[in-house]
Amino acid sequence: MAVGMNLFLVPNKIAAGGVSGAATIIYYVFNVPVGIVMLAMNVPLYIIGIWRLGFSFALNSLFGTIALSLAVDLTAPHLPVPTDNLLLASIYGGVLNGIGLGIVFRNKSTTGGTALAAAILRSYTGLNIGQLLFMVDAVVVAAAGLVFKSWELAMYAMITIFIISKVIDVVQEGFTYAKGFIIITNNPQAVGEEIMKQLDRGATVWNAQGMYTGADRYVLLSVVHRSEVTKLKDIIYRADPRAFVITADVHEVIGEGFKQITVQQK
Numbered sequence: 001m002a003v004g005m006n007l008f009l010v011p012n013k014i015a016a017g018g019v020s021g022a023a024t025i026i027y028y029v030f031n032v033p034v035g036i037v038m039l040a041m042n043v044p045l046y047i048i049g050i051w052r053l054g055f056s057f058a059l060n061s062l063f064g065t066i067a068l069s070l071a072v073d074l075t076a077p078h079l080p081v082p083t084d085n086l087l088l089a090s091i092y093g094g095v096l097n098g099i100g101l102g103i104v105f106r107n108k109s110t111t112g113g114t115a116l117a118a119a120i121l122r123s124y125t126g127l128n129i130g131q132l133l134f135m136v137d138a139v140v141v142a143a144a145g146l147v148f149k150s151w152e153l154a155m156y157a158m159i160t161i162f163i164i165s166k167v168i169d170v171v172q173e174g175f176t177y178a179k180g181f182i183i184i185t186n187n188p189q190a191v192g193e194e195i196m197k198q199l200d201r202g203a204t205v206w207n208a209q210g211m212y213t214g215a216d217r218y219v220l221l222s223v224v225h226r227s228e229v230t231k232l233k234d235i236i237y238r239a240d241p242r243a244f245v246i247t248a249d250v251h252e253v254i255g256e257g258f259k260q261i262t263v264q265q266k
Contacts, residue, residue, distance in 0.1 A: 001111070002071035003079065004096025008089040009160065010034055011081040013153050015144035016094070016160035017137025019045075019113030020072075025140075025147050035073030039066065042112045049116050052123045064104055065112035086156045094160040098167025106172050137161055173251035178258065179229050181222045182246040183236055184208065188218035190239040195222055198235055202256070223253055 005020060013028060015021035023037035042065050083089055104111055118132035125132070141161070145154030185191050192203040203222040210217050224232050229247070236243050 001068055001097050001100030002075050004093045004100065005034065005072055006076045006079045007082060008093030008096070010076075012084060012086055012089040012093075012156075013144070013148050013150075014086070014090055014093060014157050014160055015140055015148075015153075016090075016097070016157045016164065017114065017140045019117075020097075021137070021140040021144060021157065025144055029147060033073045034076070035069040035071070038072065038113070039069040042069075042116070045112060045116045045120065048120050052120050061110040061112040061116055064109050068111045086152070087159075090156040090160040091163060094163030095167055097160070098164040099171055101164065102168040102171025105168060178223050178225055178250040178253050180248045180250045181220075181224070181232060181236075182248075183220040183222070184217055184244040184246075185220065185236075185240045186217065186242070187240040188220055191236055191243070192220055194235045194239055195220075195232065199224060199228055199232060201228070201232075223250055223258070 001020075005024075008014070009016060009020075010024050010027065013024065015024040019038050019041050020034070022041060023034045026032055026037045027034045046062070046065075083092075101111070110116065114133055114136050117136055121132045121136075141154045141157045144157060145151045183191060188205045192205060195201050195203045201222055201224050203220045205218055205220050208217045208219045209215070222232070233245070236245055
């Protein structure tokens with residue numbers, strides 16, 4: 001995150017929401033280092049967070065907050081600015097920040113800032129975290145547009161926020177590398193046997209009933225690699241040309257034939 005901010009976002013005045021975006025604005029107005037501002041802004045948030053949410057919730061984000069603030073200021077003097085193209089800066093800054101935040105979230109922590117502020121606001125308003133995060137980011141982006149007197153910069157910041165959210169999802173869930181098939185068929189035995197025989201994949205079947213006809217039907221669930229999608233479609237329609245098939249992207253599959261998780265014995 002620090003690298004993404006110092007290479008792309010801060011030098012190009014892209015205030016992509018949250019505490020880091022607010023710190024970027026303050027840096028250009030008062031010339032105070034971004035990391036110090038981030039740390040200073042998080043202090044009152046932590047005090048309120050401990051009061052409203054409990055000590056354990058705030059403590060969980062403490063290390064990430066301090067580490068990010070230090071990393072931003074320590075790396076800033078040593079990183080060149082590779083581009084002044086605002087589109088490139090917003091894209092690459094968003095990708096690097098999304099990777100960083102995704103790693104943090106995947107390890108069940110946060111970097112304080114916006115997430116902590118949203119949790120505190122939720123305790124007062126009852127709104128969900130997603131709505132509050134959007135509101136906080138929107139306020140920071142609007143402030144950047146006013147301070148920098150450039151709504152173009154605000155629009156580039158929105159691009160960065162969008163990219164960050166998508167990259168976080170990719171880091172947490174993984175790339176789409178498999179496809180899930182829900183197959184509604186009158187011939188589950190033939191379809192299931194061909195899936196196991198030709199693709200060496202499993203299938204799960206359960207009983208169902210059509211709401212319109214009231215007829216008994218069967219639903220098969222199977223997950224395959226993307227390279228096997230066309231072959232599975234051929235298998236389905238050869239076994240049952242009248243089958244109703246739903247496909248969906250699958251980001252992570254845990255189990256036989258896919259990713260295995262090793263459980264450490266205590």
